[in-house]
Amino acid sequence: MNISGKTKLCVIIGDPVDHSLSPAMHNAAYKDLGIDDEFVFVASHVKVENVKDVVQAVRVMNIRGLTCTIPHKLEVMRYLDEIDPIAEKIGAVNTVVNENGTLKGYNTDWLGTVIPLENKIGSLNGKSVALIGAGGAARAMAYGVIEKGAHLTIFNRTKDKAEKLAEELGKRAQTRTLEEMAQEMPKQDIILNATSVGMGKQIDQTPVPKEYIHSGQIVFDAVYAPRETRLLKESNKQGAVTIQGIEMLLYQGTAQFELYTGRIAPVDVMRRVLHE
Ligand code: NAP
Numbered sequence: 001m002n003i004s005g006k007t008k009l010c011v012i013i014g015d016p017v018d019h020s021l022s023p024a025m026h027n028a029a030y031k032d033l034g035i036d037d038e039f040v041f042v043a044s045h046v047k048v049e050n051v052k053d054v055v056q057a058v059r060v061m062n063i064r065g066l067t068c069t070i071p072h073k074l075e076v077m078r079y080l081d082e083i084d085p086i087a088e089k090i091g092a093v094n095t096v097v098n099e100n101g102t103l104k105g106y107n108t109d110w111l112g113t114v115i116p117l118e119n120k121i122g123s124l125n126g127k128s129v130a131l132i133g134a135g136g137a138a139r140a141m142a143y144g145v146i147e148k149g150a151h152l153t154i155f156n157r158t159k160d161k162a163e164k165l166a167e168e169l170g171k172r173a174q175t176r177t178l179e180e181m182a183q184e185m186p187k188q189d190i191i192l193n194a195t196s197v198g199m200g201k202q203i204d205q206t207p208v209p210k211e212y213i214h215s216g217q218i219v220f221d222a223v224y225a226p227r228e229t230r231l232l233k234e235s236n237k238q239g240a241v242t243i244q245g246i247e248m249l250l251y252q253g254t255a256q257f258e259l260y261t262g263r264i265a266p267v268d269v270m271r272r273v274l275h276e
Contacts, residue, residue, distance in 0.1 A: 002037040009061070010039060010260050013046040013054055014069035022067055025253050025270045030261075032269040039064070039261060048075050055079040058098055065260040066096035066103075073136065080105045090143045091168065092136065095256045106259060109140035112252035113220070114148055116243045117190065120218055125149035130185055132178075132207045133194030134161040137222045139168075141194050146172050150190070155181060157195075185212035191235075193221045198229035206230045215239030224249055227275075246274050 012022045026041035046054055051072050056079075058066050068076045073092040077083060080096060082104040087093045093105035117124055127150045131142055134156040142165060146152055152173040156162035162175040176184055185191065185208060197207040198221060208231060213219060219235035224245030232242045254265035 003040055004037055007037060008039050008064040010041045010065035010067065011058075011063060012041070012043045012067035012069060013051070013072055014043075015045060015047055015071060017043045017045045017069065020069065021249065021274055022069075022253060025250075025273045026257060026260075028273045029257055029266050029270050032266045033261075033263055035261065035263065041065075046072065048072060051075045052079050055096075055103065058096065058103060059101060062098065062101075064098055065256070066098075067256060068094050068096065070136065077105055079103075086110070086143075090140055092139065094252065095259055097259050106256075107140060108252045108255035108259070109137070109248075110144035110147070111255045112248035112250070113141040113144040113192070115251040115254075116247040117145070117218065117220065118148075120241055120243065121190075123148070124190075127151070127189040128187060129153070129190040129192060130155060130188040131173075131192045131194060132156070132197075133222075134158070134165045135194065138194035139165060141192050141222065142169055142173060145190070145192070153184060153188070155184075181208065181212055186214060188217065190218045190220065191240075193219075193223065193229075193231055196223065198223040198231055199225055204230060206234060210234040210238055213238040213240050217241070218243065220248075221245050222248055246271075250274055 020043050023041045023043050030036040030039045077093050080103045084106045087107035090107045095106040129145045129150045129152050132155045154162040154173050154175050166173040166175050193207050195207050197205050213235050217240040219240045220243040221229050221231050222245045223229050227244050235242050250271050257265040
């Protein structure tokens with residue numbers, strides 16, 4: 001790291017934030033491209049009631065980039081000068097770029113879903129996609145696959161939330177209950193898990209019984225700790241192609257890196273940091 005008076009600052013805010021892998025991922029990329037004298041990336045633990053003041057600090061301190069993680073992705077939108085139309089549609093901002101005092105909000109989370117899927121399958125156009133979950137991660141995943149022409153079915157424990165999400169997507173998705181998985185899941189080309197089942201206290205659980213998964217399907221788990229969830233282990237055994245949640249983290253980060261620096265992100269370096 002080669003910090004000088006000209007080095008630009010990028011900051012991730014969250015509550016909590018100390019688990020964040022973004023500083024390691026971005027700083028390694030700066031170093032790899034030899035721009036660690038131009039940019040440095042740090043984390044800051046911020047309570048939601050202080051987001052307004054943080055945005056003002058970004059403006060007056062000429063901070064280049066502000067990354068927002070849980071629970072700040074909605075709150076930050078209130079204080080920005082411009083919001084990218086995609087972020088507006090998703091209803092959340094995870095990336096703020098400061099262009100000479102004008103703060104513009106973007107969402108790169110949807111790219112974290114779409115790029116790993118396209119890397120595996122090519123086009124998503126016409127594919128049938130099952131999404132389990134209707135929270136924050138589900139919202140960006142749903143937008144991404146619909147935008148790429150897939151047919152989406154949302155399964156959620158609380159059906160009202162699935163219906164609300166489908167409504168917000170302009171009714172471009174169907175909704176089903178978890179009990180309807182048996183008939184619906186085997187027909188899907190792609191299965192996306194956007195619930196917290198498979199992590200923390202639910203580490204031994206899976207959101208989709210393995211009987212509904214078969215070869216020819218792609219199974220993508222947003223959960224990234226553990227890297228290989230029970231869902232992914234069982235999907236592998238059933239012959240499906242799997243994608244780990246760490247890929248989602250990676251590609252939302254590469255898109256963000258490119259917005260902050262204007263350079264092509266060194267994907268392999270950033271992936272290696274996440275795996276380490
Ligand atoms: P969230 O907004 O709290 O939503 C949680 C979702 O999980 C809800 O749909 C909830 O259903 C469902 N759920 C929770 N426990 C369940 C259970 N036992 N059975 C069935 N459904 C259950 O959380 P989020 O921010 O969307 O995060 C969801 C997951 O995605 C987390 O594991 C998070 O770590 C991961 N994530 C990964 C990335 C990445 O880059 N890889 C990015 C963001 C999030 P109800 O509506 O019924 O409560």
